[in-house]
Amino acid sequence: MKSYFTTLSITRMALLAAIYASLTLALAPISFGPFQIRASEALTVLPFLFPWAIPSLFVGCLLANIIGTFMGVSFGMLDIIFGSLASLLAAYLTSKCKKFWLAPFPPVIINAVVIGALITIFTPEAGVAGFWMFAGSVGLGQVAACYGLGIPLLLTIKRFAPKFNAS
Numbered sequence: 001m002k003s004y005f006t007t008l009s010i011t012r013m014a015l016l017a018a019i020y021a022s023l024t025l026a027l028a029p030i031s032f033g034p035f036q037i038r039a040s041e042a043l044t045v046l047p048f049l050f051p052w053a054i055p056s057l058f059v060g061c062l063l064a065n066i067i068g069t070f071m072g073v074s075f076g077m078l079d080i081i082f083g084s085l086a087s088l089l090a091a092y093l094t095s096k097c098k099k100f101w102l103a104p105f106p107p108v109i110i111n112a113v114v115i116g117a118l119i120t121i122f123t124p125e126a127g128v129a130g131f132w133m134f135a136g137s138v139g140l141g142q143v144a145a146c147y148g149l150g151i152p153l154l155l156t157i158k159r160f161a162p163k164f165n166a167s
Helices: 007-026 039-048 053-071 077-095 105-122 124-160
Strands: none
Touching: 007 039, 007 053, 039 053, 039 077, 039 105, 039 124, 053 077, 077 105, 105 124
């Protein structure tokens, strides 16, 4: 029976989580808030090729949101819980995509809705119109990260590492 929790797989998963969290925090001024472009979200396309990336992205997002809360740039406990769960759901749905150009779609839509709603909760004076504005701005940031950076990342991996072990 093959073990999925080998030293290599655990190391690979931890490294991806660390890269996601580090990239998010290194670019904290543009990674959090109503108008954000999380460059680390480019990594959310990886479950299309590598299902093992799903828990890694969740843990990386969770760490980034926890540390971001202590830095005062995050929306606190709601962001830690719902932002991280949004990444988990988006990563899972990305792993189910059949075409590579659809891989960024779940992170774009889910994060636009969930993070747009979180920002609206913390900005009640914006009202319902604010939700659409925040969802739109987060969605545009996600498009930039996931399509603008994520698709080239997928194509590069497919081109230069065609025999890379996807398990």
